Amino acid sequence: MSPGVADNTTAEPVVALRNASKAYGPNKALTDVTLELRPGEVMCLAGENGAGKSTLIKILTGAIRRDTGDYLIDGKDVGSPTPSQAREAGIGVVYQELSLLPDLSVAENLLMSRLPARRGITRPREARQQARTMLERVGLEGLDPDTLVAGLPLAVQQLVEIAKVLGATPRVLIFDEPTTALSETETKALLERIKQLRDEGHAIMYVTHHLEEMFEIGDQVTVLRDGGLVLTAPMGDFDRDRLIASMVGRKIESLYPASNRTIGEPRLRVKGLLPQGSSTPIDFEVRAGEIVGVAGLLGSGRSELVRAIFGADGRQTGEVSVDGKRVAGGDPRRAVQAGIGLLTEDRKRLGLLLELTIRENASIADLDALSSFFLVDRREERGIVDKYLGGLRLRAASWEQPVSSLSGGNQQKVLLARWLATKAKVLMFDEPTKGVDVGAKAEIYKVIGDLAAEGLAVIVVSSYLPEVLGLADRVLIMSGGTVAGELPAAGATEEDVLRLASVGGGATVTEEMGA
Amino acid sequence: MRLPGIHGRESAPGLEPLAAGGGGGAVVDEEERILTFGNVFGRDAGGLIVLLILFGALTLASPEFLTSANMDNLARQVAVFGIIAVGQLLVILTAGIDLSVGSVLGLTGCISAELLVHKIGIVPAILGGLAAGAAIGVFNGALVAYGKLPPFIVTLGMLGIARGAVLVLTNANTVQPLPDSFGQIANGSFLGLPNLLWLFAAVVVVAAFVLRRTVFGRYVYAVGSNPESARLAGVPVTRVLVAVYAIAGLLAAVGGVLFTSRLNAGIPTAGTGYELNAIAACVIGGASLFGAKGGAYGAAAGALIVGVLNNGGNLLAINSFYLQIIIGALILIAVAFDQWQSRRSAGS
Numbered sequence: 001m002s003p004g005v006a007d008n009t010t011a012e013p014v015v016a017l018r019n020a021s022k023a024y025g026p027n028k029a030l031t032d033v034t035l036e037l038r039p040g041e042v043m044c045l046a047g048e049n050g051a052g053k054s055t056l057i058k059i060l061t062g063a064i065r066r067d068t069g070d071y072l073i074d075g076k077d078v079g080s081p082t083p084s085q086a087r088e089a090g091i092g093v094v095y096q097e098l099s100l101l102p103d104l105s106v107a108e109n110l111l112m113s114r115l116p117a118r119r120g121i122t123r124p125r126e127a128r129q130q131a132r133t134m135l136e137r138v139g140l141e142g143l144d145p146d147t148l149v150a151g152l153p154l155a156v157q158q159l160v161e162i163a164k165v166l167g168a169t170p171r172v173l174i175f176d177e178p179t180t181a182l183s184e185t186e187t188k189a190l191l192e193r194i195k196q197l198r199d200e201g202h203a204i205m206y207v208t209h210h211l212e213e214m215f216e217i218g219d220q221v222t223v224l225r226d227g228g229l230v231l232t233a234p235m236g237d238f239d240r241d242r243l244i245a246s247m248v249g250r251k252i253e254s255l256y257p258a259s260n261r262t263i264g265e266p267r268l269r270v271k272g273l274l275p276q277g278s279s280t281p282i283d284f285e286v287r288a289g290e291i292v293g294v295a296g297l298l299g300s301g302r303s304e305l306v307r308a309i310f311g312a313d314g315r316q317t318g319e320v321s322v323d324g325k326r327v328a329g330g331d332p333r334r335a336v337q338a339g340i341g342l343l344t345e346d347r348k349r350l351g352l353l354l355e356l357t358i359r360e361n362a363s364i365a366d367l368d369a370l371s372s373f374f375l376v377d378r379r380e381e382r383g384i385v386d387k388y389l390g391g392l393r394l395r396a397a398s399w400e401q402p403v404s405s406l407s408g409g410n411q412q413k414v415l416l417a418r419w420l421a422t423k424a425k426v427l428m429f430d431e432p433t434k435g436v437d438v439g440a441k442a443e444i445y446k447v448i449g450d451l452a453a454e455g456l457a458v459i460v461v462s463s464y465l466p467e468v469l470g471l472a473d474r475v476l477i478m479s480g481g482t483v484a485g486e487l488p489a490a491g492a493t494e495e496d497v498l499r500l501a502s503v504g505g506g507a508t509v510t511e512e513m514g515a
Numbered sequence: 516m517r518l519p520g521i522h523g524r525e526s527a528p529g530l531e532p533l534a535a536g537g538g539g540g541a542v543v544d545e546e547e548r549i550l551t552f553g554n555v556f557g558r559d560a561g562g563l564i565v566l567l568i569l570f571g572a573l574t575l576a577s578p579e580f581l582t583s584a585n586m587d588n589l590a591r592q593v594a595v596f597g598i599i600a601v602g603q604l605l606v607i608l609t610a611g612i613d614l615s616v617g618s619v620l621g622l623t624g625c626i627s628a629e630l631l632v633h634k635i636g637i638v639p640a641i642l643g644g645l646a647a648g649a650a651i652g653v654f655n656g657a658l659v660a661y662g663k664l665p666p667f668i669v670t671l672g673m674l675g676i677a678r679g680a681v682l683v684l685t686n687a688n689t690v691q692p693l694p695d696s697f698g699q700i701a702n703g704s705f706l707g708l709p710n711l712l713w714l715f716a717a718v719v720v721v722a723a724f725v726l727r728r729t730v731f732g733r734y735v736y737a738v739g740s741n742p743e744s745a746r747l748a749g750v751p752v753t754r755v756l757v758a759v760y761a762i763a764g765l766l767a768a769v770g771g772v773l774f775t776s777r778l779n780a781g782i783p784t785a786g787t788g789y790e791l792n793a794i795a796a797c798v799i800g801g802a803s804l805f806g807a808k809g810g811a812y813g814a815a816a817g818a819l820i821v822g823v824l825n826n827g828g829n830l831l832a833i834n835s836f837y838l839q840i841i842i843g844a845l846i847l848i849a850v851a852f853d854q855w856q857s858r859r860s861a862g863s
């Protein structure tokens with residue numbers, strides 16, 4: 001790939017992590033991983049969600065302490081550095097969520113912690129000059145340092161972020177999913193820029209879900225799976241299928257309920273729906289008793305799809321109907337009344353009412369049915385909560401304790417009970433088992449299976465492929481804001497899904513899936 | 516169309532309610548538990564305890580405190596701003612704030628007075644004032660809910676607008692004379708207790724009932740806890756917001772009419788600074804400015820605490836300047852206690 005690969009592999013590593021492990025309680029996030037980053041070389045980090053990639057990055061940047069193993073920079077043991085010590089030692093990170101302050105100017109952002117000043121009074125002319133030099137390094141010669149960051153396109157912000165990281169003169173650059181929000185041409189430009197940084201002698205670690213980017217830019221690849229190191233090898237040794245196979249390499253356990261359901265009439269119909277940020281309308285239907293999985297990479301529009309069906313993002317074009325009756329868009333209340341429920345992805349921010357009790361959280365979506373003349377029928381309310389939360393085997397001292405006192409899995413059960421209580425006809429689950437331990441996971445899977453068996457139409461969005469394939473009858477694969485393909489879950493492998501999900505356009509794939 | 520199984524409230528295969536014991540056992544226990552003070556007053560208990568202690572202490576310290584004449588006096592002092600505090604509480608529960616209630620009190624009181632001076636009947640005059648207050652509240656609420664403007668700014672603007680409007684309306688003159696029968700509303704008494712006290716009690720009891728037992732009340736707490744979560748659970752967040760500001764405006768108008776009736780004259784500067792007293796009453800009564808915490812009895816207790824402190828201070832001849840310091844300190848203590856408690860429960 002790059003002319004210098006052969007020489008560089010013999011160069012001394014700038015950063016070496018030897019036999020690093022990290023556990024959160026009984027949960028092993030990383031086991032015995034060894035990684036070396038050499039100057040003038042791009043190391044790709046591959047693995048599924050939960051494989052331990054972000055844990056590894058956090059150890060390198062000093063955001064978390066590893067339990068065991070050695071961390072060497074330039075051959076010297078650095079112990080457990082704090083984030084600022086790691087930065088001083090030359091580790092720079094470009095995060096997926098930009099760390100820029102949108103209401104400040106480019107120059108202020110670039111020089112945040114070291115604004116040129118005399119006796120506390122800033123020197124704008126000097127700041128502009130320094131900012132210009134920094135911007136030149138990432139090819140932004142034309143950008144006025146006084147521009148506010150908020151007004152810049154995302155791709156430019158990304159470059160400003162890189163310029164900011166370069167300002168600390170790092171020798172190692174870590175890119176964590178930098179292209180999630182970028183278009184294809186912007187991605188290309190960014191990859192070119194990274195190659196240039198590599199050729200300047202930086203050691204680079206590149207993390208992405210997009211396989212083609214790895215092949216484009218990687219010299220070496222390290223594959224992680226379930227927190228363990230699978231292998232480190234030159235990128236040239238791999239083709240697509242081999243890489244995917246080494247990332248997945250595992251059988252699906254029988255955590256999932258048997259799919260001996262009878263599938264009936266269509267319950268949910270989606271016609272010409274345009275979710276936020278999408279330009280291709282989406283059509284599909286979900287039948288009674290059917291579980292449809294929605295898979296796709298981060299930023300492919302998975303959550304946006306279910307949010308659009310639920311009317312969470314304001315008015316949208318397209319038609320959603322439940323049992324043949326059209327659901328007015330743009331208002332979750334109407335969707336709830338029409339029999340749609342959405343278990344949101346971010347429990348704390350979009351689901352729970354943390355100040356309220358377990359009982360109040362479980363009954364909130366069903367209060368219209370639980371009341372007469374505006375009065376909540378408390379006996380009936382308690383009955384409903386007993387029935388659904390009791391059925392989910394929630395462990396709590398009392399339904400009157402605040403919901404914030406429960407663990408993640410139990411909070412998820414409270415939200416599940418909230419939608420069970422509404423007698424929803426269509427239930428959509430966005431990452432239903434995120435941050436939930438294995439035991440509670442199996443229970444949630446069982447409930448999802450039971451719900452479908454009782455004739456609900458169920459949609460499950462998940463970034464965890466075994467879960468999608470294990471639960472669903474049919475999988476929709478999202479890419480670039482729209483449905484790129486559809487697979488029956490029975491015969492499909494994780495490789496099939498990944499292949500569809502990492503395709504940029506998706507048009508050719510839909511034809512392929514036509515039959 | 517109803518499906519069997521999980522859709523029927525009676526039978527749910529696979530999801531049977533728990534038999535006695537297990538997770539549900541605790542719920543049964545709770546019904547059998549002896550009711551405590553905290554059970555009865557729920558979210559509002561703290562303020563009531565402070566109030567009772569204060570009452571006891573003042574009764575011991577001053578022989579004049581627990582006399583009917585003084586209680587009469589206390590009730591009249593507290594009632595008007597207690598009623599406003601209840602409206603303020605509803606807004607605070609949604610994590611908002613209404614700075615305009617004092618000005619709205621002044622404006623609506625003078626609107627009613629002007630209508631009376633123009634020989635419109637007592638009932639239409641009162642209704643006119645109340646309608647004006649509710650309309651201002653709806654306007655505030657619409658700007659907050661649909662215009663997405665910060666409540667602090669919206670109601671700060673309305674504070675100026677309403678006060679300016681009443682000065683223009685009255686030319687800064689007292690509006691009188693008003694019929695004596697109108698003055699009877701706030702100055703009369705019923706069953707030996709002043710009318711104002713009855714009205715205050717009625718507003719508090721109704722508000723407490725609405726907050727605890729109605730769907731609207733539950734929605735108020737839900738919106739205050741997390742408006743986005745509430746919206747995604749099907750709560751009509753915008754309508755709830757408009758409603759709480761409308762109620763705050765209406766209760767400010769009730770206060771305005773009563774204030775005018777008590778003095779039997781429309782005073783353009785009436786209610787100046789009441790918004791801050793009302794907020795203080797809510798906070799002392801256990802409400803959190805971050806929303807979803809507090810109750811009507813707490814706010815009433817907060818209003819009474821401030822009133823009793825002022826009243827008791829006068830009886831004991833404490834310099835009223837010191838009383839201001841004491842009330843300010845009380846607000847800080849109430850908030851610090853609240854923070855300390857929530858940190859402790861989060862840590863456990």
